[in-house]
Amino acid sequence: xxxxxxxxxxxxxxxxxxxxxxxxxxxxxxxxxxxxxxxxxxxxxxxxxxxxxxxxxxxxxxxxxxxxxxxxxxxxxxxxxxxxxxxxxxxxxxxxxxxxxxxxxxxxxxxxxxxxxxxxxxxxxxxxxxxxxxxxxxxxxxxxxxxxxxxxxxxxxxxxxxxxxxxxxxxxxxxxxxxxxxxxxxxxxxxxxxxx
Amino acid sequence: xxxxxxxxxxxxxxxxxxxxxxxxxxxxxxxxxxxxxxxxxxxxxxxxxxxxxxxxxxxxxxxxxxxxxxxxxxxxxxxxxxxxxxxxxxxxxxxxxxxxxxxxxxxxxxxxxxxxxxxxxxxxxxxxxxxxxxxxxxxxxxxxxxxxxxxxxxxxxxxxxxxxxxx
Numbered sequence: 001x002x003x004x005x006x007x008x009x010x011x012x013x014x015x016x017x018x019x020x021x022x023x024x025x026x027x028x029x030x031x032x033x034x035x036x037x038x039x040x041x042x043x044x045x046x047x048x049x050x051x052x053x054x055x056x057x058x059x060x061x062x063x064x065x066x067x068x069x070x071x072x073x074x075x076x077x078x079x080x081x082x083x084x085x086x087x088x089x090x091x092x093x094x095x096x097x098x099x100x101x102x103x104x105x106x107x108x109x110x111x112x113x114x115x116x117x118x119x120x121x122x123x124x125x126x127x128x129x130x131x132x133x134x135x136x137x138x139x140x141x142x143x144x145x146x147x148x149x150x151x152x153x154x155x156x157x158x159x160x161x162x163x164x165x166x167x168x169x170x171x172x173x174x175x176x177x178x179x180x181x182x183x184x185x186x187x188x189x190x191x192x193x194x195x196x
Numbered sequence: 197x198x199x200x201x202x203x204x205x206x207x208x209x210x211x212x213x214x215x216x217x218x219x220x221x222x223x224x225x226x227x228x229x230x231x232x233x234x235x236x237x238x239x240x241x242x243x244x245x246x247x248x249x250x251x252x253x254x255x256x257x258x259x260x261x262x263x264x265x266x267x268x269x270x271x272x273x274x275x276x277x278x279x280x281x282x283x284x285x286x287x288x289x290x291x292x293x294x295x296x297x298x299x300x301x302x303x304x305x306x307x308x309x310x311x312x313x314x315x316x317x318x319x320x321x322x323x324x325x326x327x328x329x330x331x332x333x334x335x336x337x338x339x340x341x342x343x344x345x346x347x348x349x350x351x352x353x354x355x356x357x358x359x360x361x362x363x
Contacts, residue, residue, distance in 0.1 A: 019361040021346045026326075026355040033329070033354025039347040046356075055346045057363050062347055077357040080295035080324045083283040085245035087291075087328075122265030124243040124285065164267070166287070170310075196243065196285040 020054040022076070024068055029087075037062040089116050091193040092176075093151060097184060098134070100146040114158055117195055124196040125160070127151050129169040132188035133181045137171055144169030151191045240267040241305040242286035250277025251294075273301045276323070290316060290330030298323020303343070307332055316340045322362035328355045 023037050025046040037044045037053050042061030044053040050073065051065040074081075091113050093106040102110075117123060129144030129151075148167045156162050177187045244253070244266040251262040254273040260266065262274070262282055274282055274294055282294040288307045294300060304317035314336040318327075320343070333340045334353045342349040344360045 018363060021344065021361050022359040023347070023349060024357045026357060028329070028353065028355045030334075030353060033356075034352040035354060035356050036350035036352075037347045038350065058346050060346075073357070076359060077295070077324060077326060079281060080293050080357065081326050083246055083248070083281040083293035083295070084326050084328065085283045085285045085291050085293075088285065088289045122243065122245075124240070124267075124287065126287070173310075194289070196245075196287075196289065 018057045020056045024052040088196040095189045100150040126166040126194045128192045132185040133172045141171035144171045242268040246283035248281040249279035251280040251282045270305045275299045288330035288332045291328040293326045295324030314339045318342045320344045326357045
């Protein structure tokens with residue numbers, strides 16, 4: 001009986017095959033994207049949206065591209081995709097010459113700008129001050145910073161904590177509209193704000 | 197003689213007070229600069245925008261509950277439980293979200309384009325994640341990669357998702 005039981009003892013089940021990892025390229029608003037998946041056993045390049053590659057494990061080469069249907073992408077990644085923050089919002093506010101006073105047109109944009117900041121709160125906000133090329137580098141660095149701080153003031157009045165703002169100046173070094181030196185250009189007299 | 201003596205004492209007292217004031221002002225200025233400098237020593241690389249369920253940020257041996265508004269630092273490990281999800285945005289506009297049972301470390305983040313310093317390395321240990329490129333990938337695609345236990349993903353200005361099974 002015992003012998004029979006011993007002979008009849010079942011073999012241990014084979015270890016389960018590891019679940020492959022999956023990498024999928026998705027549509028990118030800014031144009032054609034590409035990812036390269038590499039491990040010691042091989043490389044796979046994905047260049048079309050919804051292309052996927054399965055990687056069996058650290059020593060298995062990344063598999064050839066195959067296309068995943070939207071429904072499959074949603075099933076595996078839907079909840080994760082829904083947790084992606086929205087694309088950051090960009091604003092430009094313009095200033096009067098040699099001044100940290102906003103132009104009337106930009107004054108009119110303030111309510112929309114402030115509403116966006118409120119809607120996206122809590123947000124990580126970058127404020128970069130710029131100038132045109134009238135004046136020297138040092139003067140314009142300071143003018144750009146005054147402009148950036150003026151916009152920061154507006155946010156602080158709204159209840160934003162100033163220590164969370166990233167306030168910098170590019171002076172005359174980062175022109176929106178390229179010009180020669182010592183050229184008055186209203187479109188360069190600006191502050192660029194990114195609300196993340 | 198007394199007047200002269202008082203006069204001399206008066207002058208030296210005023211002198212001392214002025215000097216003390218100046219020294220105090222300089223010390224206070226130095227303190228402001230030093231404190232400011234130390235606050236800037238751990239710059240924020242991004243922010244948590246959304247957190248749901250079990251979601252934490254591990255910073256050294258501190259484990260912080262992830263919640264919207266939490267500032268992130270290089271070296272932070274983002275981690276979710278079975279019911280957790282996290283959405284974060286980095287200073288260069290890179291966006292990353294984590295599904296359940298996921299762990300990602302912000303291994304390297306360098307965004308100083310004026311100095312030509314750009315780098316983004318995420319280490320994804322396991323789980324499900326979505327990624328959308330920001331400026332670092334656009335300015336220097338070779339400066340970005342996502343490391344997983346099974347493969348390294350090089351990124352060229354793009355959007356992808358990954359499901360990583362830790363071996």
